[in-house]
Amino acid sequence: MRAVDIIIKKRDGGVLTDEEIRYFIDAYTAGEIGDDQAAALMMSIFFRGMDYDETTALTLAMAESGKQVDLSGIKGVKVDKHSTGGIGDKTTMIVGPITAACGVPVAKMSGRALGFTGGTIDKLESIPGLSTSIPIEKMVEIVNDTGICVAGQTLELAPADKKLYALRDVTGSIESIPLIAASIMSKKIAAGADAIVLDVKYGSGAFMKTKADAKALADTMCGIGEKAGRRTVAVLNSMEEPLGMCIGNTIEVKESVETLKGGGSEDLKKHCFELAAHMISLGLGIGFEEAEAMALKSVEDGSALRKFAQMIKVQGGDPSVCDDPDAALGIPKYSYVIRAEKDGSIEKCDAYSIGMAAYALGVGRTSLKGKIDPRAGVKLIVKSGVDVKKGDGLCVLYSDSPVSEEAIERASSAYIYR
Numbered sequence: 497m498r499a500v501d502i503i504i505k506k507r508d509g510g511v512l513t514d515e516e517i518r519y520f521i522d523a524y525t526a527g528e529i530g531d532d533q534a535a536a537l538m539m540s541i542f543f544r545g546m547d548y549d550e551t552t553a554l555t556l557a558m559a560e561s562g563k564q565v566d567l568s569g570i571k572g573v574k575v576d577k578h579s580t581g582g583i584g585d586k587t588t589m590i591v592g593p594i595t596a597a598c599g600v601p602v603a604k605m606s607g608r609a610l611g612f613t614g615g616t617i618d619k620l621e622s623i624p625g626l627s628t629s630i631p632i633e634k635m636v637e638i639v640n641d642t643g644i645c646v647a648g649q650t651l652e653l654a655p656a657d658k659k660l661y662a663l664r665d666v667t668g669s670i671e672s673i674p675l676i677a678a679s680i681m682s683k684k685i686a687a688g689a690d691a692i693v694l695d696v697k698y699g700s701g702a703f704m705k706t707k708a709d710a711k712a713l714a715d716t717m718c719g720i721g722e723k724a725g726r727r728t729v730a731v732l733n734s735m736e737e738p739l740g741m742c743i744g745n746t747i748e749v750k751e752s753v754e755t756l757k758g759g760g761s762e763d764l765k766k767h768c769f770e771l772a773a774h775m776i777s778l779g780l781g782i783g784f785e786e787a788e789a790m791a792l793k794s795v796e797d798g799s800a801l802r803k804f805a806q807m808i809k810v811q812g813g814d815p816s817v818c819d820d821p822d823a824a825l826g827i828p829k830y831s832y833v834i835r836a837e838k839d840g841s842i843e844k845c846d847a848y849s850i851g852m853a854a855y856a857l858g859v860g861r862t863s864l865k866g867k868i869d870p871r872a873g874v875k876l877i878v879k880s881g882v883d884v885k886k887g888d889g890l891c892v893l894y895s896d897s898p899v900s901e902e903a904i905e906r907a908s909s910a911y912i913y914r
């Protein structure tokens with residue numbers, strides 16, 4: 497078999513066989529096929545798509561490209577969660593501790609920023625000292641001791657996805673249903689959880705722009721999950737506006753702590769409690785409403801915040817983040833307030849434009865080995881439905897280097913008046 501023939505077949509709209517997909521993924525993982533040919537295949541799939549059987553074959557080949565995690569050493573039903581990526585999506589830092597505080601073990605592998613969307617690992621690593629490079633055996637030990645561990649996708653787990661994910665990020669081939677489904681489900685299947693809750697976003701700030709595409713992605717992923725013997729539930733969520741009020745790395749850690757203390761914006765709280773309730777319900781085998789009540793209680797009684805502090809400490813980070821986030825995470829050197837140009841009512845704070853502003857500030861990577869600015873970010877002062885007067889602050893841009901014109905333009909254009 498030759499990689500170039502497989503690329504040409506897909507480029508011309510052909511349907512790949514299991515053997516062709518398996519050969520390509522195995523050879524790419526082994527370094528026998530280079531990034532050039534892999535990028536060409538990804539772009540061909542992006543334009544030509546894949547049918548359900550091809551997507552399942554791609555998922556399984558990627559899941560089996562590395563180690564299959566055995567979580568049987570952890571007591572209880574292990575429930576994983578995955579978001580398809582959005583703007584201001586800090587749910588893992590809130591939902592993980594809530595779920596663990598309610599007695600459901602959380603052994604979670606998360607990703608880095610991708611394109612204009614953030615990544616949980618970059619957010620967590622903005623906490624001084626915190627490490628997400630945790631070998632699987634150690635992760636099992638930590639979850640048995642504390643109930644929660646959030647680790648970066650190790651090289652051992654779905655290495656084909658790790659390479660392809662980074663490659664797609666810098667070659668414009670992210671927004672494809674089969675590629676996203678295979679990427680997410682390969683990691684989830686390899687990560688060994690018994691049940692999976694998928695948080696599928698749609699709208700301007702998501703990879704899926706329409707609800708119909710998000711539904712198609714959710715259905716594809718649920719089908720693959722069930723085929724692999726994992727109970728899989730998907731929740732669809734709008735990403736027309738950012739989730740919560742903060743977008744960035746340290747800034748989202750701060751908002752997560754505030755939410756675990758019972759504060760935070762209503763949209764963020766509502767979404768987190770819904771996800772946590774699904775995880776608790778699957779983990780404990782109880783009804784959704786009972787699970788939701790448990791989730792609410794864990795925030796009210798402080799056990800979820802204590803769980804987050806414990807998780808940070810065990811992973812080597814500074815748990816004082818949960819007491820005084822500004823002191824532990826620092827304040828960015830530069831800030832710039834975007835102000836209303838006129839009196840009016842805000843119809844929308846566009847998630848994509850805010851995501852691009854955050855990207856221009858340094859929140860994400862622009863190349864494979866690029867660095868991020870952990871303190872860069874956007875803090876929204878208002879979102880839709882708010883009346884403003886000319887000169888009122890709409891949002892604040894933060895960075896450790898001078899705020900760029902591009903970021904200012906992107907953030908200003910995010911606000912659409914009625």
Ligand code: URA
Pocket residue numbers: 579580581607610661670675676677679680703
């Ligand atoms: N999240 C993933 O894990 N993979 C994708 O391809 C997109 C979002």
